[in-house]
Amino acid sequence: MAAVDVQNLVKDYRTVRAVDGVSFHVEEGEIFGLIGPNGAGKTTLLRIISTLLRITAGQVTVFGHDVAEEAHRVRRVISYLPEDAGAYRNLTGRSYLQFMARFFDGSGDMVERGLAIADLGERIDDKVEQYSKGMTRRLLVARALMVEPRLAILDEPTSGLDVINAREIRDIVKKTVRQGTTVLLSSHNMLEVEHLCQRIALINEGVIVESGSPPALKEKYGVETIEDVFTEVVQ
Amino acid sequence: MNHFANLVRKEVRELLTPATLVPILVMALIFGGMGNVIGGATEEAEKQPTIGLVNHDSGELGQLAVQVMAAQADIVYNQTGEPVAAGIAAVKAEGGAALLVIPANFSSNIMSNVSGRISIYWIMEGAGLMDSISSGAVQSMVQSVEYAISHRVIEQGDVNASFALSPLATHQTTYFKGREMAGISPGDVGAVLAQQSTVVPIIMMIIVIMAGGMVISSMGMEKENKTLETLLTLPVRRGSIVAGKIAGAALVGLVMAVIYMLGFSYYFSSFQVSGEVDLAAYGLTLTTRDYLLIGVSLFLALTAALSLCMVLGTFAKSYKSAQTLTVPISVLALIPMFLIMFRDFATLSRPLQAVLFAIPFSHPMMAMRALLFDDYGLVLAGIAYVALFALAMMALAVWIFRTDRLLTGSLRWPRRG
Numbered sequence: 001m002a003a004v005d006v007q008n009l010v011k012d013y014r015t016v017r018a019v020d021g022v023s024f025h026v027e028e029g030e031i032f033g034l035i036g037p038n039g040a041g042k043t044t045l046l047r048i049i050s051t052l053l054r055i056t057a058g059q060v061t062v063f064g065h066d067v068a069e070e071a072h073r074v075r076r077v078i079s080y081l082p083e084d085a086g087a088y089r090n091l092t093g094r095s096y097l098q099f100m101a102r103f104f105d106g107s108g109d110m111v112e113r114g115l116a117i118a119d120l121g122e123r124i125d126d127k128v129e130q131y132s133k134g135m136t137r138r139l140l141v142a143r144a145l146m147v148e149p150r151l152a153i154l155d156e157p158t159s160g161l162d163v164i165n166a167r168e169i170r171d172i173v174k175k176t177v178r179q180g181t182t183v184l185l186s187s188h189n190m191l192e193v194e195h196l197c198q199r200i201a202l203i204n205e206g207v208i209v210e211s212g213s214p215p216a217l218k219e220k221y222g223v224e225t226i227e228d229v230f231t232e233v234v235q
Numbered sequence: 236m237n238h239f240a241n242l243v244r245k246e247v248r249e250l251l252t253p254a255t256l257v258p259i260l261v262m263a264l265i266f267g268g269m270g271n272v273i274g275g276a277t278e279e280a281e282k283q284p285t286i287g288l289v290n291h292d293s294g295e296l297g298q299l300a301v302q303v304m305a306a307q308a309d310i311v312y313n314q315t316g317e318p319v320a321a322g323i324a325a326v327k328a329e330g331g332a333a334l335l336v337i338p339a340n341f342s343s344n345i346m347s348n349v350s351g352r353i354s355i356y357w358i359m360e361g362a363g364l365m366d367s368i369s370s371g372a373v374q375s376m377v378q379s380v381e382y383a384i385s386h387r388v389i390e391q392g393d394v395n396a397s398f399a400l401s402p403l404a405t406h407q408t409t410y411f412k413g414r415e416m417a418g419i420s421p422g423d424v425g426a427v428l429a430q431q432s433t434v435v436p437i438i439m440m441i442i443v444i445m446a447g448g449m450v451i452s453s454m455g456m457e458k459e460n461k462t463l464e465t466l467l468t469l470p471v472r473r474g475s476i477v478a479g480k481i482a483g484a485a486l487v488g489l490v491m492a493v494i495y496m497l498g499f500s501y502y503f504s505s506f507q508v509s510g511e512v513d514l515a516a517y518g519l520t521l522t523t524r525d526y527l528l529i530g531v532s533l534f535l536a537l538t539a540a541l542s543l544c545m546v547l548g549t550f551a552k553s554y555k556s557a558q559t560l561t562v563p564i565s566v567l568a569l570i571p572m573f574l575i576m577f578r579d580f581a582t583l584s585r586p587l588q589a590v591l592f593a594i595p596f597s598h599p600m601m602a603m604r605a606l607l608f609d610d611y612g613l614v615l616a617g618i619a620y621v622a623l624f625a626l627a628m629m630a631l632a633v634w635i636f637r638t639d640r641l642l643t644g645s646l647r648w649p650r651r652g
Contacts, residue, residue: 013643047464047642050464050468051467051468052464052467052468052639052642053639053642053643054638054639072470072472075468075469075470075471076470078468079468080464080465080468081465082461082464082465084461085461085462085464085465086460086461086462087460087462088460088462089460100469103469103470103471104470140465143465
């Protein structure tokens with residue numbers, strides 16, 4: 001069974017078509033990347049799969065559950081990290097993770113996993129409002145992955161992080177996949193996606209213009225980077 | 236364009252949005268409507284009171300009293316020997332304020348240094364401040380009668396000088412909502428009812444404004460702090476999110492209201508006066524069942540208010556815009572409070588009755604007074620209406636949470652699910 005199956009997906013915002021007939025699937029246990037420039041439709045796609053936005057046309061299933069018909073079942077197996085997410089500013093980092101854990105099994109193990117992923121040291125007991133952007137992002141990644149979801153949907157997971165922190169997060173994502181989680185992520189950092197994902201889809205103006213494994217795509221277009229592939233495809 | 240003008244233009248464009256304008260326009264329209272109510276009362280105050288008169292006295296002073304009354308009031312019933320009950324019924328049918336009865340010994344008593352006693356049978360229609368305008372005019376007319384009689388007896392020089400200054404006595408009986416209350420005037424009844432029924436409107440207003448503002452602000456903060464998207468993808472039913480936010484705000488609002496009320500109770504206690512009318516002596520008391528009904532009405536109105544706030548909160552884009560959205564809620568809480576203070580529900584015009592009934596916060600405010608007079612119909616109808624209103628608002632809030640509106644700002648019927 002595919003972790004995610006998207007068929008002829010269309011999403012309109014009033015008169016603007018943000019996603020135009022997109023189809024792709026994500027295999028269970030892989031890291032699948034959506035690559036594209038800002039405004040390409042990546043976030044809209046991820047929000048639809050996360051049950052946040054309604055579908056104009058087409059169908060999306062997550063582990064066999066229709067996101068429109070069985071939204072609550074889908075929410076039980078996913079964990080979504082929005083690109084510009086925030087945390088409750090009056091809570092400490094630890095309280096935030098505990099609060100989120102209570103929506104799942106609420107176990108101490110889950111919180112411990114979150115604390116380990118966040119790796120904020122003593123600052124975990126400071127209020128979120130005192131965190132830097134990078135610290136907040138680490139906390140949010142920890143929140144998304146500590147629940148060990150069947151599908152983690154990560155929108156620009158390393159957004160706002162410095163090189164060291166970004167690398168650590170990528171390592172955490174890889175480790176999470178080894179433990180059985182499927183990851184669907186988006187990024188406009190093509191180098192990051194190239195090194196992290198088994199398969200990718202290039203999206204531009206709401207349409208998937210190419211998809212496949214990074215090595216296969218580079219070979220197909222005879223170029224050295226995914227950035228070059230994207231340029232070739234779009235031009 | 237210079238820098239100043241450029242900045243002013245930017246500020247105006249940011250601040251003058253439909254979200255800021257609409258509540259102010261609504262408020263202006265509502266206050267305009269309330270102005271009409273007060274304006275109508277002013278016209279009423281300028282009109283002559285409508286009264287009935289039964290004069291059993293054929294003496295000179297009785298005739299003088301009738302002359303003064305005829306000059307200052309519109310007498311719709313003027314008989315000499317009819318029973319009081321028939322007079323009251325006739326005056327009530329004409330929309331009059333009172334029936335005045337002058338006894339047969341009126342003139343002779345006064346000439347013998349005994350107070351001339353006029354019996355006033357008040358027909359009270361409402362307990363609001365403006366409902367007692369006509370009774371005030373009648374009281375003023377009785378004072379004129381007394382002045383005229385004083386003048387006459389002083390001219391004649393037949394009575395005690397100090398008695399001549401105050402030759403009248405009145406006995407007042409008030410008929411209100413089917414009850415006969417002997418010995419008190421509509422002003423007395425209105426004053427005690429106003430004092431007793433001020434607490435619930437103030438509690439209601441404070442809770443609605445405080446807790447309602449919190450619900451709206453909570454939605455504004457979720458959007459501003461970018462926490463809403465995460466919340467909406469958690470395995471939590473939309474109904475639970477809506478109910479959780481409402482319950483949380485209600486709890487905090489209640490705590491704040493209790494703190495406020497502690498202060499208010501000291502404030503009100505400073506106005507307590509001894510010797511005020513005891514309504515219990517007239518059978519006007521609340522039973523345990525009445526208090527239970529007031530509690531149910533209060534709880535449902537609070538739920539309705541917070542559900543309405545939740546719907547409004549979905550329009551909040553940030554904490555700042557949420558503050559603007561609390562304005563209509565505050566106005567909706569103030570309207571019934573002022574209307575009930577000035578007018579009784581029964582004496583309002585039909586359109587204003589409809590407005591008052593439609594505002595869910597009105598019902599607990601009206602409940603105490605209605606229950607004192609066993610008007611269960613209004614209270615039970617109000618409870619049923621507010622329960623339906625609360626359910627409708629909660630359903631609307633849950634429905635909005637299932638649409639794209641919270642994230643995209645547009646509202647469309649979901650295609651499925």
